Amino acid sequence: MKGGGGGVGPAKRRWTGLAFGVLFLVVLSMLVPLGFLLGLHNGFHSPGFVPLQRNSPSGVRTRHVDNLVRKLGPTLPKEILKHIVHEAKNETSSTNATHKSHQKKGIPIPPQVVMQPPSNKNVRKDSGKAGMESGFNGSVELCELKYGSYCIWQEENREDMKDSTVKKLKDQLFVARAYFPSVAKMPAQNKLSRELKQNIQELERILSESTADADLPPGIQKKSARMEAAIARAKSVTADCNNVDKKLRQIFDLTEDEANFHMKQSAFLYQLAVQTMPKSHHCLYMRLTIEYFRYDSFDKELTEKFSDPTLQHYVIFSSNVIASSVVINSTVMHAKDSTNQVFHVLTDGQNYYAMKYWFLRNTFKDAVVQVLNIEQLILDYTNKTTLSHLNSPLEFRISFHNSRKTPAIHNRTQYISIFSHSHYLLPEVFKNLEKIVVLDDDVVVQQDLSTLWKLNMGQKPMGAVQICPVRLGQLQSYLGRSSFNENSCSWMSGLNVIDLVRWRELGISETYWKLVKKVGVKEESSVLASMLTFQDLIYTLDSEWILSGLGHDYGISIQSIKKAAVLHYNGNMKPWLELGIPKYKAYWKRFLNRKNHFLNECNVNP
Structure with missing residues (x-):
């Protein structure tokens, strides 16, 4: 018994050790997952492992x-x-x-999605x-x-856009043209490419026929919506931005070039409209010329009045029948006594007979009108001049800085009108006269001018309104290196009182032609010659005598217009042209006889 018990003891101890080992492994296998569940794994990362922080995106x-x-x-x-x-x-x-x-509500957190760029x-x-x-x-x-x-x-000045639909269609066409080349290169976008091309062609056809919303065909909103949808799809396509950018720049450059072209073209057409005789005026001159040669028995001149120095003589240089007629009519209508008034119209050979017939058939109270052919007068003075035709008063637009430091937007622009070469023939054309008043053909008289003959100008040969905002020093580019007083004011034609006696004594015409000979007989030379010839020889008229700027300045007040004795339409927008400023035309039209049958037949209606 003992011997058998002694043999069994060691075997039991071995089995007991194995049981404890298995139990330890079981406990260890339960603790490890428990540690992971409790978050203890953060201290046991393997190299290269990056934890996913779901709670901190x-x-x-x-x-x-x-x-x-x-x-x-x-x-x-x-x-x-x-x-x-x-x-x-x-x-x-x-x-x-x-x-x-x-987390507080126990809702499971969805996996994070990386934010994509917009x-x-x-x-x-x-x-x-x-x-x-x-x-x-x-x-x-x-x-x-x-x-x-x-x-x-x-x-402060926001206004509703006019023709907004047309502008919207142009913008859509601009964007579609920019995206079309990039989309057309993508084989997978053939359908979109065809749709864009079709919409572009359709809008080009519509815009070529329509310039305003009222001209657009019905159903244009649907076509615009289709183009907008096609553009939106083109924008969503992944395309090379460089191609779109290049195309946009090309279209922009072409549009800018086209805008510059139209700007230059419009400026040229504007100048052409200013300088070209309207068709209705040409018709009037032809009709008057034909009538003159048909009824030349009307040609009767009162030579005794034309050379009488005791009368009031007005001189007008003009090749425009209705313009000179308005000047004479407005002067006579406001005169206290028209019996003493004599008008001398100096015109060119082309319009001489039309002008002569017009003033023979139209009367202006008790005043008389003489029409002279300046070209025939020039032939009589060829030894002193090199002129060949009529030179009307010259107009110049001058822009300059207030100071060198001011920006270009602060530039000032002034219009000045001065005598032409023809004006310096006056002392010899009117040898018997002592005093005259020269009127430009773009003026309207609103008051009696008889007091001008009572002016005592001293030793000055001419009276004119001076423009002191424009001094000779500011005209250096025109006057060159000639010696002059830089602080002297410039003067204006339009209304000028001339003492022919003093003019002849000072040799004004001779001085002028000597200066012209140095620089040549060009229009620009008149600025130099006229300003230097009359330097310190101008009698300053009161500024209320004449109001200038009605042919270019929109900001003239009605009070100033009513107060002025003479209105001067200097500038490009003459009142007899369609380009004339509408609110100033009424002051000119009231002195035009619009019931004249020649005006009606030729449709002359400024």
């Missing part, structure tokens, strides 16, 4: 935003980048709050919105800093 989003800013930084404005970063931070904070609320469409939308907000919704100061007072003016 802000780190991933922040890094992505930084990368996005670095990539888009060179191309996008700072305002847009700030908008994107601010939007990402807001989304991150809202996401974190959502996660925390889900598409080009979204960026453009955000940038446009930001621009509108900065320009109009409370940030006018920033807009004003960049664009000056334009932003304030735009707010």
